[in-house]
Amino acid sequence: MASRERIAIDAMGGDNAPAEIVAGAIRAQEELDVEVLLVGDPQAIEACLKQHHSSSRHVEIVPANDVVAMDEEPLGALKRKPKASINVAMDLVKSRNAQAVVSAGHSGAAMAASLLRLGRLPGIDRPAIGAVFPSMMAGKSVIVLDVGANVDCRPKYLDQFAVMGAVYSQYVLGIPDPQVGLINIGEEPSKGNDLAVRTHQLLEKNPRISFIGNAEGRDVLSGRFDVIVCDGFVGNVLLKYTEAVGEAMLQTLQEELSQGLRGQLGSALLKSNIKRVRQRIDHTEHGGGLLLGVDGICIISHGSAQAPSIFNAIRLAKDAVANRVLERIQSNIDELEKSAASSKSRQDG
Structure with a gap:
């Protein structure tokens, strides 16, 4: 045993x-x-x-x-x-x-x-904090790193973050071939600042990951990516904004579903559904970040x-x-x- x-x-x-x-x-x-x-x-x-x-x-x-x-x-x-x-x-x-x-x-x-x-x-070279985010696809999550350990990064650091995130996604989250993306302001490889452009070049050549390109802000929770890399400044802002959106959604649901008799009846009937929504978007369900x-x-x-x-x-x-x-x-x-x-x-x- x-x-x-x-x-x-x-x-x-x-x-x-x-x-x-x-x-x-x-x-x-x-x-x-x-x-x-x-x-x-x-x-x-x-x-x-x-x-x-x-x-x-x-x-x-x-x-x-x-x-x-x-x-x-x-x-x-x-x-x-x-x-x-x-x-x-x-x-x-x-x-x-x-x-x-x-x-x-x-x-x-x-x-x-x-x-x-x-x-x-x-x-x-640098450890990173990986945080698990919910996605719009049921039963699927995305790990984002770094979300706060390194405010300033070099391309090599993000290349290593991608490897660590892919390992975690594959062996802990159960994704057979994690799809890796790089946070950027556009899909094209030439978009973004110097860090983004140089990192993109490294990730394309990295044989240990399946890199599928840049991820814009709207892509983070789409379910298209399993691993998303960024520097700790961007990642921390993204983490806290996502947590705030989740809290706002839960609060709105509670307020609106309790309005009037119909709302109260509907809230009772949808209790199990609301619980599942909470489990998907409430940051407390994920426990915290893993320092990789x-x-x-x-x-x-x-x-x-x-x-x-x-x-x-x-x-x-x-x-x-x-x-x-x-x-x-x-x-x-x-x-x-x-x-x-x-x-x-x-x-x-």
Whole structure:
């Protein structure tokens, strides 16, 4: 029988820590067959666990006597607070006492701690945060990266993002041949700024992906693309705008369907349909973003995450571990480097 995945949870990170973090972790341990390690203030965590009675008896607590606050500068805080919960959680992965980290705390601190504690995978110049977006095609999602780790990028970084996104799409999202696109202001290869034009040239030559061209804003949720790459500035704006549109749609549905007797009757009849709509467009259903390119699985959840979002973040971590995402990314990056070296050798010859 295979051992269960061990997931380290930064119990002190986020606006709703530790209560919502603990609640989501407990549910994940019960329903996803994982072992959760709650990292943080033991007294605060135990107080939350008592509310779950017998379901929390086998949860492991790993003490951490500090936390990086949301308004702190990440690098300075991590150095001043070596026993902060995010540092301790990363150390559990580094020492192989856990296979993944989930944090809803300071996203900058989570990224910095992962780089300082875990380091980059060989051959990766910059890690990227990949976020799963809904699409207009039922049952299909698109992974967009980077959505915030790298505001300024070089073409080589986006080329690597495409490989990492394709691996995740294929082995975790179950897309046999992920179709990759590049965010741009037009479909033509010559469109866009210098970064877009040069990146397009690289992606066209990349033998590890199926690149099908530029993706305009209207294409992101169309279902045509499985992986979309962009720099972290564009990706972060896109992520937050998409989340806001989803929230606006849900709020509009709730308001309009409750108007008048017909609306109330219709709302009752369409309850299951509305639930499915929420599952497709509510960002909390996706749990957060996967930090791809570091030597460990790290899920960065929303700072406002509540128990359902933490549960889904742990599910993402479990899937990434079970599908050996790190090993597959490493293998593809190695092959990409070999291909580039061979091409350069032929040109020099």
